[in-house]
Amino acid sequence: MSTESKVRAVTTTRLKQMKEQGEKISMLTSYDYTMASIADGAGIDIILVGDSAANVMAGHKTTLPITLDQMIYHSSSVVRGVERAFVVCDMPFGTYQGDPQTALHSAVRIMKESGADGVKLEGGEEILDSVKRILTAGIPVMAHLGLTPQSIHKFGGYGLRAKEEAEAEKLIHDAKLLEEAGCFALVLEKIPAALAKRVSEALTIPTIGIGAGADTDGQVLVIHDMLGMNKGFSPKFLRRYANLHDVMTEAIEHYVADVKSCDFPNENEQY
Numbered sequence: 001m002s003t004e005s006k007v008r009a010v011t012t013t014r015l016k017q018m019k020e021q022g023e024k025i026s027m028l029t030s031y032d033y034t035m036a037s038i039a040d041g042a043g044i045d046i047i048l049v050g051d052s053a054a055n056v057m058a059g060h061k062t063t064l065p066i067t068l069d070q071m072i073y074h075s076s077s078v079v080r081g082v083e084r085a086f087v088v089c090d091m092p093f094g095t096y097q098g099d100p101q102t103a104l105h106s107a108v109r110i111m112k113e114s115g116a117d118g119v120k121l122e123g124g125e126e127i128l129d130s131v132k133r134i135l136t137a138g139i140p141v142m143a144h145l146g147l148t149p150q151s152i153h154k155f156g157g158y159g160l161r162a163k164e165e166a167e168a169e170k171l172i173h174d175a176k177l178l179e180e181a182g183c184f185a186l187v188l189e190k191i192p193a194a195l196a197k198r199v200s201e202a203l204t205i206p207t208i209g210i211g212a213g214a215d216t217d218g219q220v221l222v223i224h225d226m227l228g229m230n231k232g233f234s235p236k237f238l239r240r241y242a243n244l245h246d247v248m249t250e251a252i253e254h255y256v257a258d259v260k261s262c263d264f265p266n267e268n269e270q271y
């Protein structure tokens with residue numbers, strides 16, 4: 001498969017129908033070909049090439065350092081592994097907040113060079129002009145409100161957002177503006193479940209929650225976290241579906257022992 005865009009089975013229209021029909025939307029991150037093809041084969045609806053790649057792939061403390069070229073590299077690897085799911089690529093910090101023309105240029109590069117189906121941007125009214133400019137080029141935009149990790153230095157931590165009424169009201173206002181502008185979906189990260197329910201009921205576009213309770217139209221997790229590859233990260237909202245950290249450690253320890261003891265390779269494993 002090439003990086004050239006092709007229309008996959010999951011589209012923005014299908015995602016809207018899923019909300020209308022009450023079918024929950026499943027979304028996971030992926031950053032490489034192999035993981036994406038496994039997630040796609042397992043029936044995931046949306047694959048997010050998250051800028052969390054900065055954390056889980058590159059070991060950075062925040063998502064800020066990842067570049068547009070690096071996101072395009074991850075996204076094109078993912079696209080080559082996906083047949084069915086809708087692929088969304090995060091726009092990295094600094095590539096859309098400045099002015100709408102730069103935002104459009106960055107989004108066009110992602111679409112042309114990676115073959116992703118859409119882009120995701122963090123923020124509300126303050127980035128609305130950039131969102132609108134990208135949408136005019138026919139590029140699907142997923143919005144992201146609540147805890148927006150690219151603003152971590154403004155927030156001063158990764159705690160729950162919109163606990164106070166004023167921030168909750170601003171979030172609802174922003175969500176409506178983003179829907180009116182034409183975004184096809186909205187990620188709600190780490191906000192009270194009751195607020196996420198209110199927003200989900202007020203919008204016709206699907207909401208996808210992470211740490212936002214059960215009443216959003218879909219759920220998203222970072223794939224390394226839900227597979228249990230990352231032992232040190234245990235927020236309340238995270239459910240681990242496997243313990244790959246221990247499975248992988250055991251397998252690698254076994255391999256090391258077999259090499260040291262000359263058990264590997266044996267006669268059948270050589271030419």
Ligand code: KIV
Pocket residue numbers: 029048049050051052053090187189210220221222
């Ligand atoms: O970058 C990311 O992985 C995300 C999800 C956590 C929503 O934005």
